[in-house]
Amino acid sequence: MKSRTKVVVIGGGIAGCSTLYHLTEEGWSDVVLVERDELTSGTTWHSAAQVTNFGMNQTMVGLKSHSIQLYKKLRDDPAYPVGYHHGDGGIRLANTPGQMQGYRHFASMARGMGVTFEVIDAAECARRHPLISTESLLGGLWDGEDGDIDPAQLCQALAFHARRAGAEVYRHTAVTGLIQHGDDTWTVQTDKGNIDADIVVNACGYRVNEVAAMMGVQHPVASMEHQYFVTEDIPEIVDAGHRMPLLRCPISDYYCRQEKNGLLVGFYEQDCKTWGMDGISPSFANDLCPDDLNRVMDVLEGAFRRMPVLTRVGIKRVVNGPITYTIDGAPLVGPIPGKRNAFCIIGLRAGLGEGGGHGWLLAQQIVHGEACYDTWCLDPRRFAGHANVELTSLKAIEDYRNEFRFHFPHEHRPAGRPARTTPLTAVLAAEGAEFTVVNGWERVDYIKPDPAFHPTPGFDFDETFDLVAADVKAVQTAVGLTEVNGFNRIEITGADRHAFLDRMICGPVTKREGRVGLAYLLNHHGMIKAEATIANLPASDRGSARVWYGSAAASELHDMDWLRAHVREAEDVQFRSLTNDQTILVLAGPRAREVMRVVSRADWSKDAFPWLSVRECFIGFAPATVLGVSFSGELAYEIHVPNASLHAAYLALREAGKAHGMTLFGARAVEAMRMEKGFLHWKADLLTEFDPFETGLERFVTVDKGAFVGKDMLLRRHRDIGMRKKRVTLTVDASHAPAHPGASVMLHGKVVGTVTSGAWGHRVGLNLAYAFVAPDLAEAGTVMAVDLCGEMVTATVIDPSPYDPTHSIMRH
Numbered sequence: 001m002k003s004r005t006k007v008v009v010i011g012g013g014i015a016g017c018s019t020l021y022h023l024t025e026e027g028w029s030d031v032v033l034v035e036r037d038e039l040t041s042g043t044t045w046h047s048a049a050q051v052t053n054f055g056m057n058q059t060m061v062g063l064k065s066h067s068i069q070l071y072k073k074l075r076d077d078p079a080y081p082v083g084y085h086h087g088d089g090g091i092r093l094a095n096t097p098g099q100m101q102g103y104r105h106f107a108s109m110a111r112g113m114g115v116t117f118e119v120i121d122a123a124e125c126a127r128r129h130p131l132i133s134t135e136s137l138l139g140g141l142w143d144g145e146d147g148d149i150d151p152a153q154l155c156q157a158l159a160f161h162a163r164r165a166g167a168e169v170y171r172h173t174a175v176t177g178l179i180q181h182g183d184d185t186w187t188v189q190t191d192k193g194n195i196d197a198d199i200v201v202n203a204c205g206y207r208v209n210e211v212a213a214m215m216g217v218q219h220p221v222a223s224m225e226h227q228y229f230v231t232e233d234i235p236e237i238v239d240a241g242h243r244m245p246l247l248r249c250p251i252s253d254y255y256c257r258q259e260k261n262g263l264l265v266g267f268y269e270q271d272c273k274t275w276g277m278d279g280i281s282p283s284f285a286n287d288l289c290p291d292d293l294n295r296v297m298d299v300l301e302g303a304f305r306r307m308p309v310l311t312r313v314g315i316k317r318v319v320n321g322p323i324t325y326t327i328d329g330a331p332l333v334g335p336i337p338g339k340r341n342a343f344c345i346i347g348l349r350a351g352l353g354e355g356g357g358h359g360w361l362l363a364q365q366i367v368h369g370e371a372c373y374d375t376w377c378l379d380p381r382r383f384a385g386h387a388n389v390e391l392t393s394l395k396a397i398e399d400y401r402n403e404f405r406f407h408f409p410h411e412h413r414p415a416g417r418p419a420r421t422t423p424l425t426a427v428l429a430a431e432g433a434e435f436t437v438v439n440g441w442e443r444v445d446y447i448k449p450d451p452a453f454h455p456t457p458g459f460d461f462d463e464t465f466d467l468v469a470a471d472v473k474a475v476q477t478a479v480g481l482t483e484v485n486g487f488n489r490i491e492i493t494g495a496d497r498h499a500f501l502d503r504m505i506c507g508p509v510t511k512r513e514g515r516v517g518l519a520y521l522l523n524h525h526g527m528i529k530a531e532a533t534i535a536n537l538p539a540s541d542r543g544s545a546r547v548w549y550g551s552a553a554a555s556e557l558h559d560m561d562w563l564r565a566h567v568r569e570a571e572d573v574q575f576r577s578l579t580n581d582q583t584i585l586v587l588a589g590p591r592a593r594e595v596m597r598v599v600s601r602a603d604w605s606k607d608a609f610p611w612l613s614v615r616e617c618f619i620g621f622a623p624a625t626v627l628g629v630s631f632s633g634e635l636a637y638e639i640h641v642p643n644a645s646l647h648a649a650y651l652a653l654r655e656a657g658k659a660h661g662m663t664l665f666g667a668r669a670v671e672a673m674r675m676e677k678g679f680l681h682w683k684a685d686l687l688t689e690f691d692p693f694e695t696g697l698e699r700f701v702t703v704d705k706g707a708f709v710g711k712d713m714l715l716r717r718h719r720d721i722g723m724r725k726k727r728v729t730l731t732v733d734a735s736h737a738p739a740h741p742g743a744s745v746m747l748h749g750k751v752v753g754t755v756t757s758g759a760w761g762h763r764v765g766l767n768l769a770y771a772f773v774a775p776d777l778a779e780a781g782t783v784m785a786v787d788l789c790g791e792m793v794t795a796t797v798i799d800p801s802p803y804d805p806t807h808s809i810m811r812h
């Protein structure tokens, strides 16, 4: 066994084997994998191992598609061939128009990744799968590349090829401890001796938190018991002369694929069970949980109705094994929050289908710092500290019960809520607020007209349309108030704070006290990493001179890790998170200044407090820090208040607002208004796949300012490659539905771009979308089409900021 290596991958299931293989593909051969038992002895060996292209966003589709391409290559490699039934085809069934509409959207989204899905009717489903009945069936989504793979052969093949490229695999070697040194390298302690390594990767499946504990962290991953059975041979299958397609059923919660000449049927029962919550026996390896088919009787009946042949055939084998879930159902693949040189590839619930792709994206992150796709949907930093294993278990149970039921736009399921609240949450609920969830925070979405109001879930504009229109109108003509909780706020102090930020930010950094600036941070490839509001606060009785770095609620751990990683040894810079201590009240509208004059003694005139100012003051008797910034495009104040005083500030503002017709508004109105302004959302429109020029942020880049992170690569790429895509604002010629993120932009039958955001602009009366399109199509007036859930709708490029393009209103 080596005593020193570059990377130690811990765990020899599909996650670990794929990571090891892809590290060697990326050119790193001094890498090892350690496995406590035999390869695949965790969950992988007994997996049903279905492999599909279907994913909820383009990154997921792209990585699954990579798995399929890789598995085909391995299948055909005579050096170590793998059993892979590629192309049996698979149907995701539907019995509601909403599901069918969703499938049309997913087909539109997948097309942008080069993947073809077909939406077919019930008769066509039955034609392609002769064993099913069409009772209560509307149709389904067809993936012609669906299939299944031999999981053990796959992992052995990946390990074989990795070994051939120089990697080493140590079986029967359990990791027992992890020690990180001052230079961020690691010593991996095993029962066979120590290995020093630059980087460690946790790929430990259901034992993820045993190894996480060795490095002092806990991951939001929980395990569920999951069962399938395999039938005896079925004469209809023997006689068919072709393999049966796969089925996935959101109506009765099961999947089904051919296994030899019988069927393998797996269940997502409502009466489901977590596993291993109180620890896992060290001897549980190559093992299964006891069968319990009684638990799946409810879903079994649905499967019998759909496939009557199942009632006539015997069961040969039952498999019940642990399967891991995270808080939102997607795995955690990437850097471990708060740690250096530590990565994970965990929480895989469809690890065979996805594992090839996850290992690929993780290896790219380890070797290059970033992957070819934006991997935020997989990033372990996307949940903050609130996401513990208890909360994850509640979401895991909910997710398991809804395995094949995708989330509709704006849908937030009830389990594990509320997780993060402010002193105002109950107050706003009493005012009729409906909440959306942002990084666990309950944030006002809109105000319900009555407690029984429930919009219809779907891809069309719903019953909130008129409510949002009224909220926007009130903000545009009078004044509105909303709470923005969870906003990430890092206080940066120290003499070198501005020099540090100057290096991190690609544009000018405002150093003047009392001033605010919007700034963009790039990664080392010159692509968009983060967006921040930089506010310079002078020394006061509340603290020394400092910068407030503000960014999206979801970026809490991501941005802190990025900033911390770039502080130089002798630099005088300190960080303190205020995210959980302060909450923002946003006051917006032409009467906002009048309200401020009533609640605060300061001079709020345009001269004394112009746009992009910051000052400390009191709102009534509540201490506050006020920023003159606007996401709505109206005159607005961002009022940051310590949570202890939040209710007091809110009452003062509400009281003062009465004379000015103040209303409450929520995130849906904000979304509509920011799109009319051309303002962007981090991880919707601000992605690591694009640089600031492609994103339309050239005015925030100062190329002649001296060194900043990403500058060299930005300039080199710009010189050598040029613009690959350009972000545009589109008007979509439809009044029934917005363009949804991921939808394909089409021209002459070809995909020329992808939508990142869409909403109705109530002030301009237009259906707006942002999309990244081919640069030659970015001119205003260019006409294309958006595939809006299967319907080709005309879309025209317009000015990026259709409402008040000169920003004169918000500067007023």
Ligand SMILES: Cc1cc2nc3c(=O)[nH]c(=O)nc-3n(C[C@H](O)[C@H](O)[C@H](O)COP(=O)(O)OP(=O)(O)OC[C@H]3O[C@@H](n4cnc5c(N)ncnc54)[C@H](O)[C@@H]3O)c2cc1C
Binding pocket: 010, 011, 012, 013, 014, 015, 016, 034, 035, 036, 037, 038, 039, 040, 041, 042, 043, 044, 045, 046, 047, 048, 049, 050, 051, 173, 174, 175, 176, 203, 204, 205, 206, 207, 210, 211, 226, 227, 228, 266, 285, 319, 320, 321, 322, 323, 324, 345, 346, 347, 348, 349, 350, 351, 352, 353, 354
């Ligand atoms: C019944 C069932 C059916 C499934 N069907 C499908 C399907 O159809 N399609 C699909 O894509 N997915 C399916 N899955 C899920 C899929 O099998 C898993 O997502 C996948 O196998 C997880 O792989 P992994 O590498 O993350 O974990 P594992 O396979 O559990 O591997 C983790 C490895 O880490 C090792 N390890 C743990 N601790 C240590 C330590 N301290 N030191 C060294 N090594 C350690 C373990 O021994 C183990 O080998 C199914 C799962 C179940 C239970």
